[in-house]
Amino acid sequence: xxxxxxxxxxxxxxxxxxxxxxxxxxxxxxxxxxxxxxxxxxxxxxxxxxxxxxxxxxxxxxxxxxxxxxxxxxxxxxxxxxxxxxxxxxxxxxxxxxxxxxxxxxxxxxxxxxxxxxxxxxxxxxxxxxxxxxxxxxxxxxxxxxxxxxxxxxxxxxxxxxxxxxxxxxxxxxxxxxxxxxxxxxxxxxxxxxxxxxxxxxxxxxxxxxxxxxxxxxxxxxxxxxxxxxxxxxxxxxxxxxxxxxxxxxxxxxxxxxxxxxxxxxxxxxxxxxxxxxxxxxxxxxxxxxxxxxxxxxxxxxxxxxxxxxxxxxxxxxxxxxxxxxxxxxxxxxxxxxxxxxxxxxxxxxxxxxxxxxxxxxxxxxxxxxxxxxxxxxxxxxxxxxxxxxxxxxxxxxxxx
Numbered sequence: 001x002x003x004x005x006x007x008x009x010x011x012x013x014x015x016x017x018x019x020x021x022x023x024x025x026x027x028x029x030x031x032x033x034x035x036x037x038x039x040x041x042x043x044x045x046x047x048x049x050x051x052x053x054x055x056x057x058x059x060x061x062x063x064x065x066x067x068x069x070x071x072x073x074x075x076x077x078x079x080x081x082x083x084x085x086x087x088x089x090x091x092x093x094x095x096x097x098x099x100x101x102x103x104x105x106x107x108x109x110x111x112x113x114x115x116x117x118x119x120x121x122x123x124x125x126x127x128x129x130x131x132x133x134x135x136x137x138x139x140x141x142x143x144x145x146x147x148x149x150x151x152x153x154x155x156x157x158x159x160x161x162x163x164x165x166x167x168x169x170x171x172x173x174x175x176x177x178x179x180x181x182x183x184x185x186x187x188x189x190x191x192x193x194x195x196x197x198x199x200x201x202x203x204x205x206x207x208x209x210x211x212x213x214x215x216x217x218x219x220x221x222x223x224x225x226x227x228x229x230x231x232x233x234x235x236x237x238x239x240x241x242x243x244x245x246x247x248x249x250x251x252x253x254x255x256x257x258x259x260x261x262x263x264x265x266x267x268x269x270x271x272x273x274x275x276x277x278x279x280x281x282x283x284x285x286x287x288x289x290x291x292x293x294x295x296x297x298x299x300x301x302x303x304x305x306x307x308x309x310x311x312x313x314x315x316x317x318x319x320x321x322x323x324x325x326x327x328x329x330x331x332x333x334x335x336x337x338x339x340x341x342x343x344x345x346x347x348x349x350x351x352x353x354x355x356x357x358x359x360x361x362x363x364x365x366x367x368x369x370x371x372x373x374x375x376x377x378x379x380x381x382x383x384x385x386x387x388x389x390x391x392x393x394x395x396x397x398x399x400x401x
Contacts, residue, residue, distance in 0.1 A: 033080045033082070033106070034082070036109075038111065040054070059295065059298075059304055060300065061308070064308040065311060075319055077319075079314075105128045109134060128326070129326070131313065136156045141155055141354040141355075141356045147400075147401075152309045152310045158359075160195040161199070162361035163267065175196065175203050176205050177243045177245065178233070185246055188268060207232070229258040244269045246268045253269050255270070270365065271365055273363050274302040275361065280364075334355075353397055354399070355399075
């Protein structure tokens with residue numbers, strides 16, 4: 001019995017060694033080089049629980065590379081990842097040149113919109129493609145779209161449309177909008193107003209919350225907030241929901257449970273729309289959550305999923321074309337045959353008018369997923385996913401530019 005067990009263990013060891021050896025790049029292995037370029041600096045958030053982890057995005061990339069290599073081992077393909085982290089505002093030019101010198105043809109970005117656009121233009125000169133996994137600005141898919149720039153991050157309009165659909169489905173039609181005074185706050189507020197007009201919501205009043213600074217983490221901070229927020233929200237017309245536009249993290253998290261009237265909160269606080277939620281386990285999501293948690297020691301966040309999806313898109317196209325040639329991979333991604341599975345209940349495809357990835361949007365609060373949009377009853381002649389964001393007839397994108 002012991003001899004048989006020993007023989008079996010030895011055989012299994014040889015088998016594992018054989019698989020490991022097969023997964024090592026050999027002389028005939030084709031290498032697909034992928035870069036991740038991101039801006040990161042630890043920043044304070046209103047809640048310590050909302051401070052982005054240092055590995056955000058990177059952990060998603062590492063899991064995607066492992067997933068790509070699992071299939072690549074049998075296809076004679078090896079996927080190499082290079083990560084460059086810059087401080088916000090740092091020039092991306094040297095990093096992009098380093099990618100070009102290293103033969104990196106696919107660059108996943110987590111950058112502000114201006115740097116994302118600059119990365120796409122620099123990549124285009126080098127014959128490379130950018131997969132935007134960070135910036136939600138609609139302008140990158142519209143007037144500033146590029147033929148070599150794909151988007152796995154949803155747009156602001158997709159996020160606000162997802163929220164608006166749910167609120168209308170609930171028949172909570174009357175809203176007030178509280179917006180911050182920074183540029184990203186104004187962009188989110190504008191998207192929310194466009195969604196209200198699109199789906200029939202009524203924004204009864206708008207107010208701007210001024211960024212006066214202050215130290216709300218001090219001993220007296222919570223008491224101060226508890227007094228200020230209700231007073232700020234006095235005198236609003238009767239409404240069903242408070243919408244918050246505070247991407248800058250100045251006041252949004254202070255609104256729930258501190259409103260003058262007892263009302264639900266949605267937007268950048270309260271009920272929040274995102275491409276992913278750490279509690280999502282439907283449609284096979286438990287499988288990727290478990291693998292991610294085992295590798296990263298935390299749950300998967302939206303940006304991890306957006307980066308994972310971008311790298312898996314490259315891997316899927318390389319597998320389907322049985323090629324590591326960048327042009328063949330890009331041509332397949334742009335073809336009507338392309339789709340990617342991403343644990344959202346259906347295969348995802350690209351909009352061929354601006355290269356935005358169609359995807360359901362999850363609506364969640366801190367601990368759970370509440371719903372997913374598009375909502376039942378919001379119909380479209382092509383796919384209900386195109387009820388979220390800018391549709392073909394309204395696009396300002398010209399991919400021939």
